Amino acid sequence: MRRVLIADDSPSNREFLRTVLAHEGWTVEEAGDGLTAVAMATAAPPDLILLDIQMPGADGYETLRALRAQAALETIPIFAITAYAMDGDEQRGLAAGFTAYLTKPLTRRRLLAALS
């Protein structure tokens, strides 16, 4: 079973992502903030991480750095799922080390297309 870790402070977005991915056969784990996500990923490295950018505490970029700093998490796919969609936001995300940068509103179709 493939395992995905979702880190987002918005319960509704976690539910959306969980619903879509569970239907695709993923085992879904959730964190409401970045630090919890880092702890969970360190304890048991997942196959995929979806990170919100604007979260209280550590934001998506800090969380990404903490995750990428670990050897076990250096190469796994980490996607940004964010409402930051101005010019240059995506380039900045990809430059920081996100595998993909998906902007909200995100549809099921776009998420699945990004995963394939």
Add this chain to the structure above:
Amino acid sequence: MPPSKEVALLEAAPDAVIEVDARGLIVLVNQSCERMFGYRRQELIGQPIETLVPVAARRGHEHRREVYAAKPVTRPMGSGLSFQALRKDGSEFPVEITLSPLRVGEETHTAAVVRDVTERLSLLAAMRESEAQARLLFEESPVAAWVEDPTTATFLAVNREALRALGCSREEFLALGVATLQPRVEADYEIRSHELNYQGRPARLMVAQNVSDQRRFQEALEEARQRAERASQAKSEFLASMSHELRSPLHTIIGFTELLVDELEGPLNEKQKRFASHIQRDSQHLLTLINDILDLSKIEAGRIELRPETFAARDLIDEALAMVRPQAEAKEIALANLADPELPVEADRMRSKQVLLNLLTNAVKFTPPGGRVYVETGVDGGFGVIAVLDTGVGVPAELRDRIFDVFYQGPGSTGTGLGLAIARRLVEGQGGSIRMEDGPAGGSRFVFTLPLALAALAARRSHPLVLALEDDPSALELLREYLEPEGFALVAAGTVRESLVKALELQPDAIVLDLHLPKGSGWDALAALKNLQETREIPVLVTSVAADESAVRRGAFASLTKPVTRDLLLRSLRQALLRAAE
């Protein structure tokens, strides 16, 4: 027989030399004396020396001669520069005279060496004049100035403005040291230093320009710039956070609605499905509206960066058509790309696509089922033309300007009212234009232009590139009308120089040259084009009011008599291209 050494020396002297005997009669003169006084020497020998003295001074001269004879020593005379001498023609001139006693047998003669000082005096007068002027300028200058002695760090002179500015007397100022002055002036004055000699010593002229107003102005300017920058920055931050805050809830609405419509968690009844699709459609509309508002705000805030690149218009059209295909197919509207295969434009690709997509979306929306939407291209001046045509309802003439206004919504429109306003800004921001006209068979024709990638065009040769050296706009317009419908791209140059630059840069396939230009001659252009190795092979067609076959002898491909008919021009051009291709 060569003259004796003494005679030779005497004759070569630049000063007049006159020997006078004890009675005051001239015994001997040299060449310089003849030249200076205008007499031949025979006329002077034996004459009293007073012949050479102005009448008014003769008596005084006789007296002084007697005084001298009593005590004859070598001494200058007239070094006070007030001595005047008299020429044969009656004119007087200032002289300096040195007298020496000569022992001749028993007698004492006098040798007078006379120097004409006219030039020296006028030089001196000019110097005095310019010195007085300089002093006046220094003193009365509206700019503060003073003279410093760099070795003692003291002041040698100061002008009125400096005293006024500092509010001190001349004595007070001159008593100041250079070091004390510095802090009092550096805030408000810009001081330039000039090396000069003052009263025979190296000194420095200091010129102090009051720049306090200028500095205050610059500070105000800088502050205004920073304020504008801050405001613009704040606007950008507001837009970014606005965008973020609107997208987040919209994401929930759109995401979950899709899950419902897709019946991911179980089937919906018909009514529920319809409700969900209402939400889906309007939330999509809301998203479009938000995107458009943000886009327009960014453009208005000057926060949009256009990055021009060279691409084929046809590829862009293909991509945009693919994006509207689903909607078109749903209405059974036929789509067609009639673009020229190789029309390279130089524009921001993404933003140009946004414009085209907007026009295509509108066209599909306003065309009844079973209709036709197609895109064609052309060339207009330095611009590529992209036209979207439909068989829809069209737009009444009186509304055609308004449809590009912000929030204008046509009758029956369901759009955001921003699409065309954004399109216009994006097109104009790239130097192009956008307009709406009637389609050839009813419907609308939306036309926008983008700068042609001239270099790419020239390299690809899909449209033969013709460079026209023509300074008459109406003649140029006519050329354009003849050539562009026939697939030629036309670039104009108004001057000989411009035509050479463009010929070198663009390497056109042919050049049309008007021989009669008011500025510079078309002949010069022809000669230069045929002279340069890089342009020699380009066929040149010259036009002139009278047939002139000598142009052909000078390398022109053909000489055409004005007015040049369309047929003749096209035929000649095609021949030229054919010949060049061989």
